[in-house]
Amino acid sequence: MRQIILSTVLIVMFSVSTLLVNAADIENGLWMYLPLNEGAGQKVADHGPNDFDTELSKTAPKWVDAKHDDLRRVMEFDGKSTYVKIDMAGQGKDIDSHFNAKKGITICAWVKPLKVGTDAHGQSRQPIVMKGAGGQWEFALYIYDNFGAGMSVWTCPGAGVSEPSTGGTAPQGKWIHQCGTFKLKEGVRVYVNGKKDPVAQADDNGNGPCEAGERPVFIAHREDGQWLNAVIAEVYMWDRVIDINEMNLAMKTIGGLAVQPGGKLTTTWGNVKRR
Numbered sequence: 668m669r670q671i672i673l674s675t676v677l678i679v680m681f682s683v684s685t686l687l688v689n690a691a692d693i694e695n696g697l698w699m700y701l702p703l704n705e706g707a708g709q710k711v712a713d714h715g716p717n718d719f720d721t722e723l724s725k726t727a728p729k730w731v732d733a734k735h736d737d738l739r740r741v742m743e744f745d746g747k748s749t750y751v752k753i754d755m756a757g758q759g760k761d762i763d764s765h766f767n768a769k770k771g772i773t774i775c776a777w778v779k780p781l782k783v784g785t786d787a788h789g790q791s792r793q794p795i796v797m798k799g800a801g802g803q804w805e806f807a808l809y810i811y812d813n814f815g816a817g818m819s820v821w822t823c824p825g826a827g828v829s830e831p832s833t834g835g836t837a838p839q840g841k842w843i844h845q846c847g848t849f850k851l852k853e854g855v856r857v858y859v860n861g862k863k864d865p866v867a868q869a870d871d872n873g874n875g876p877c878e879a880g881e882r883p884v885f886i887a888h889r890e891d892g893q894w895l896n897a898v899i900a901e902v903y904m905w906d907r908v909i910d911i912n913e914m915n916l917a918m919k920t921i922g923g924l925a926v927q928p929g930g931k932l933t934t935t936w937g938n939v940k941r942r
Contacts, residue, residue: 693916696770696907698762699753701886702922703900706730706740711751715904717760722752728887731898735842737921738777738900744887746785746793746896752888756881762798764906765806765820766876771850771908774808774818775917779842779898783812786894792817792832793887793895795845796902799825800890803880808847810837810895816866818847818855823877829854831869842898844918848908849876861915 700715709727713719728742728749735741744750755761764770774796783793791812799805804821809832811817817832829849836859837843846858854871886902887895901921909917 693909693913696764696905696909697903698764698906699755699884699902699904701751701753701902703742703751703886703902704738704740704922711742713753717755717758719753719755719758719760722754724748724750724752724888733842733898733900735777738842741777741898741900742886743781743898744895746782746887746894748894750888750894751886752883753885754883757883761881762904762906763878765849766851766878767906768851770906771848771853772806773846773848773905773907773909774806774903775844775846775914776808776902777842777844777900777918777921778810778837780810780814780837780839780896781898782839782896783810783814785896786892788889788892788894790893793893793897794885794889795895795897795899796884796886796904797889797893798882798884799877799880800882801825803877803882805877805880805882806849807889808845810897814839816843816845816857816859818849818857818867820849820855820876822874823879826874827872828874828876829869829871831855831857831867833857833867836866844914846909846914850908851876853908858911858914861911861918863911 731743733741765772792809794807797807804825806820809817813834815832815834816836819830820828856865857867
């Protein structure tokens with residue numbers, strides 16, 4: 668009996684230590700983390716290392732019940748006028764890793780698409796996370812009108828560098844965890860619900876992503892008139908391409924991992940939540 672207990676304790680200790688090491692790894696390159704879980708009020712906080720100030724649209728997104736086992740109060744965007752804005756360049760910490768051959772970029776979020784085509788924009792897609800405007804187009808994590816998950820990376824004038832999507836991979840009224848990655852010479856990969864195989868992918872066509880963009884990041888809005896009608900939570904951005912295990916860790920530990928009693932750990936995913 669004593670041996671069984673000892674074996675069980677060792678297994679638990681190994682599992683916890685592995686989880687905490689992974690938690691430390693996932694903070695590597697973290698650029699922004701917006702839980703969007705305040706549940707009330709007119710402000711949302713960035714719990715990433717850059718501590719970005721954020722701004723809500725004049726008519727703020729609504730706080731709603733997530734109707735999800737792990738998410739509670741989250742933000743609903745109306746597809747017409749509501750957004751969250753993060754002016755990284757204006758705060759002296761713009762993200763430039765998407766044109767760094769050694770780094771790349773990853774964007775992840777929980778999203779539940781409600782309706783599509785709610786704006787008057789001519790394109791059949793709306794952004795979860797977006798950065799760019801005229802002459803400074805950079806990248807976006809997208810929901811398409813065919814309820815497809817996608818991602819785009821552009822040249823500064825707006826030509827596609829890599830823009831894959833696949834219809835039906837972001838079902839209407841269903842929560843999904845969507846991640847998009849881009850790296851030079853590899854292109855875009857889009858992942859849903861932590862599955863190993865991407866639901867959409869496209870090679871880097873060699874045009875070269877925009878290196879001169881200084882526009883703000885927006886949640887659920889593109890500056891030329893795209894608006895997403897969806898419920899969104901747990902928005903992350905890394906200045907590198909994270910792997911599928913890290914995507915799963917972020918997906919399964921909503922709000923961050925707990926710090927061990929006594930505060931013995933100095934670098935865990937849980938610490939990000941507490942900054």
